[in-house]
Amino acid sequence: MNGEPRRAHSAHDLAFVLPDLRLGGAQRVACQLLDEWSRRGIHVCLITLSATDSDFFTAHPFSRVALGMQQPSNSTAAALVNTVRRVRHLRRAIRQADAPRALSFIAGTNILTLLATRGLPLRVVVSERNDPARQRIGRVWELLRRRCYRWADVVTANSVGAMDALHAHVPAARLVLIPNSVTPRAPTDPALRRPVFLAVGRLSHQKSFDILLQAFAKTRARCPGWRLTIVGDGEESASLRDLATTLGVGDLVTWTGLVAEPDTYYREAGIFVLSSRHEGMPNALLEAMAAGMPVVVTDALSEATDLVSQPGSGRVTKTNDPVALAEAMCELAANSELRARMGAAAAAAIGDRSVSSVLARWNDVLGLDVPPQ
Secondary structure, three states: OOOOOOOOOOOOOEEEEOOOOOOOOOHHHHHHHHHHHHHHOOOEEEEEEHHHHHHHOOOOOEEEEEOOOOOOOOOHHHHHHHHHHHHHHHHHHHHHHHHHOOEEEEEEHHHHHHHOOOOOOOOOEEEOOHHHHHHOHHHHHHHHHHHHHHHHHHHOOOOHHHHHHHHOOOHHHEEEOOOOOOOOOOOOOOHHEEEEEEEOOOHHHHHOHHHHHHHHHHHOOOOOOOOOEEOOOOOOHHHHHHHHHHOOOHEEEEEEEEOEEEEEHHHHHEEEEOOOOOOOOOOHHHHHOOOOEEEEOOOOOOOHHHHHHOOOOOEEEOOHHHHHHHHHHHHHHHHHHHHHHHHHHHHHOOOOHHHHHHHHHHHHHHHHOOOOO
């Protein structure tokens, strides 16, 4: 691909391809970028595989194309036909966007974008938003990822673990680490925080809320007065509520459903818990740490040592181990001074992940000439 970084008289500066604008970490990051580019006069054509009726976030691109092509496939043959149709329609949309560069988020969409732009005079950047070593996307898609990612001008990742996994099939010169941005938050007096364990994320197998509920049930005797708040929604909502009832903690769990801006929960809760089976670099964790929350995370997080263990901002436990998770939760719940120290360390460990700093990295890999503010 390796096309021209700029082309005179283009209708757009960038074609940005996403699967959808549903509630999710990648979509949140994408909308932050879209809004910042819009403020700076960059013309972005947002192309989504989904229709607009699935939108949760509101973005402000220069223009929007919603392909409405995310219907499920009920057989291998149908999946092949649908994939070919998506690639064909996506290629047409990217060509009509008339931009010298294209950016895509999330593995499946990255593969479709690389297939759709094959042979076009574009600079193509794709961004891996999870850890390929742990995330399972299916054998065929895994093979396609290994083959197609080599065609990209740049492949970005938001975690060291993802970078390590991608090294197996992407040249090092084309790999770039770009962390998620996080807005600095005013510190909350630890004494004002409530005895609440907080978890934020999609109610899906990946996030391992079933393990969290089992762990929380084990804390009841040792952590009297502590509750659990789960912010999010998803396909496992009903089964998780049933599990909470079965475990005898249904009356101690608050389910908020979808929340666009969970800042209030980060300010008020006492301990943040990330129980995931696999992760890239979760926005929820960064937002919690920026708010000064002590954290308990699983070792599914590739940067757990650098972000949590080493700076002393929380505890790291084994993935899929409710006993170990409960032990760490109880340790922090029992010691307010420890929580205060860890919360301060968490805010400091975030470093410079401001929107402007991260945006500059994106501009660099895309070859965007963005006017200063």
